Amino acid sequence: MTEPSWRVLNRAMWDERVPFHLSSRLYDLPRFKAGALSLRAHEIADLGDVSGKELIHLQCHFGKDTLSWARLGARVTGLDFSEAAVKAAAALAREIGVDARFVTADVYDAPAALGQRTFDIVYTGVGALCWLLDMERWAKVVFDLLRPGGQLYL
Ligand SMILES: C[S@@+](CC[C@H](N)C(=O)[O-])C[C@H]1O[C@@H](n2cnc3c(N)ncnc32)[C@H](O)[C@@H]1O
Numbered sequence: 001m002t003e004p005s006w007r008v009l010n011r012a013m014w015d016e017r018v019p020f021h022l023s024s025r026l027y028d029l030p031r032f033k034a035g036a037l038s039l040r041a042h043e044i045a046d047l048g049d050v051s052g053k054e055l056i057h058l059q060c061h062f063g064k065d066t067l068s069w070a071r072l073g074a075r076v077t078g079l080d081f082s083e084a085a086v087k088a089a090a091a092l093a094r095e096i097g098v099d100a101r102f103v104t105a106d107v108y109d110a111p112a113a114l115g116q117r118t119f120d121i122v123y124t125g126v127g128a129l130c131w132l133l134d135m136e137r138w139a140k141v142v143f144d145l146l147r148p149g150g151q152l153y154l
Contacts, residue, residue, distance in 0.1 A: 007106075010131060011081050014061075014080075014084070015082050015083065015084040018061075018085050018088050019084075021062065022062060022088060027062075027064065032096075033095070035071075037068040037071060038064040038065050038068045039065055039068045039069070039072075043153065046153065047123075047151070049073075050069060050072050050073055050074040050121065052073060052074075052075065053075065053121055054074070054075045054077075054119045054120050054121070055069050055076050055119060055122075055123055056079065056110070056114070056145055057069065057078045057079065057123045057124070058110065058123070058124045058141075059079070059080055059107060059128040060078030060079060060085070060086075060089060060102065060125075061085050062088035062092060063088070063090075063100065064092075065123070065125045066089065066100060066102075067089075067092065067093055067098050069123065070093075070099065070100050075099075077100070078100065079102070079103045079104075079113065080102075081106045081107070082104075083104050086102045086103065086104040089102045090102045107132065107138065107141060108137055108138070108141060110145060111144040111145060116144075117145075118145060118147035119146060119147065120147065120150050120151070121152075121153060122142050122145050122146055122150070122151070122152045122153070123153045124152075124153070124154055
């Protein structure tokens with residue numbers, strides 16, 4: 001099937017944004033590299049102890065939030081359709097010495113891209129859902145990614 005032009009354009013926009021975000025004050029990478037977490041306090045409080053839990057971060061961008069969950073002890077996978085973002089995420093993980101897996105795929109293809117693997121937590125962060133056209137299909141993806149008793153954190 002031909003990829004719709006809106007999606008090609010949207011992904012190109014994200015590819016282009018990666019280098020800007022990496023050096024932006026908004027994302028403040030120096031602080032993150034020095035050990036700060038990028039998660040909001042309520043997210044950490046809501047999910048509680050994540051140590052040892054398997055977490056998939058949908059639309060992870062260049063992985064700051066994904067790697068923050070890893071710093072809190074989760075076993076993390078980040079997924080994004082921007083190859084530039086995923087490459088930057090993997091490089092960031094290597095640089096700060098945090099174990100993480102990053103996968104390039106459209107969120108709607110996540111279960112297949114992850115080999116039907118399931119997770120304890122599906123996390124999606126700030127500024128993610130607004131780019132998606134079909135929330136019922138997205139919810140089915142989340143359902144397929146969660147193991148019984150797993151949690152979606154939105
Ligand atoms: C605003 S960013 C997320 C920012 C992230 N919460 C953070 O703070 O770093 C939105 C991300 O969604 C990704 N994205 C948009 N549509 C997508 C899709 N259909 N499948 C996978 N990723 C997608 C973009 O590549 C981008 O990295």
